[in-house]
Amino acid sequence: MQREFNKSVKDVDAQYKSLAFATMLEQQGKEIMQRPGKSSNDKLELMFFERTFPRWYLQELDKDAHRNPRPIDPADYE
Numbered sequence: 001m002q003r004e005f006n007k008s009v010k011d012v013d014a015q016y017k018s019l020a021f022a023t024m025l026e027q028q029g030k031e032i033m034q035r036p037g038k039s040s041n042d043k044l045e046l047m048f049f050e051r052t053f054p055r056w057y058l059q060e061l062d063k064d065a066h067r068n069p070r071p072i073d074p075a076d077y078e
Contacts, residue, residue, distance in 0.1 A: 011069040018061035025054050 009015055032042045045052060 009065050010067060011065050014061050014064035018058060021058055021061060
């Protein structure tokens with residue numbers, strides 16, 4: 001199963017971005033949940049809302065890992 005997954009990954013950079021972004025979200029969530037008070041909009045959003053930009057972006061990064069990487073045009077950096 002792991003071998004099949006590894007073969008399906010076409011853009012390793014997107015996979016690393018996904019891992020880093022997920023770690024950042026987890027750290028932010030931990031800080032938010034440790035704030036005093038029973039509920040706030042941030043806590044409620046973290047617990048119940050699945051359709052937020054960070055969660056959408058994380059799903060897109062996971063999808064990008066299985067897509068071909070975008071070509072780099074050196075002329076764009078001149």
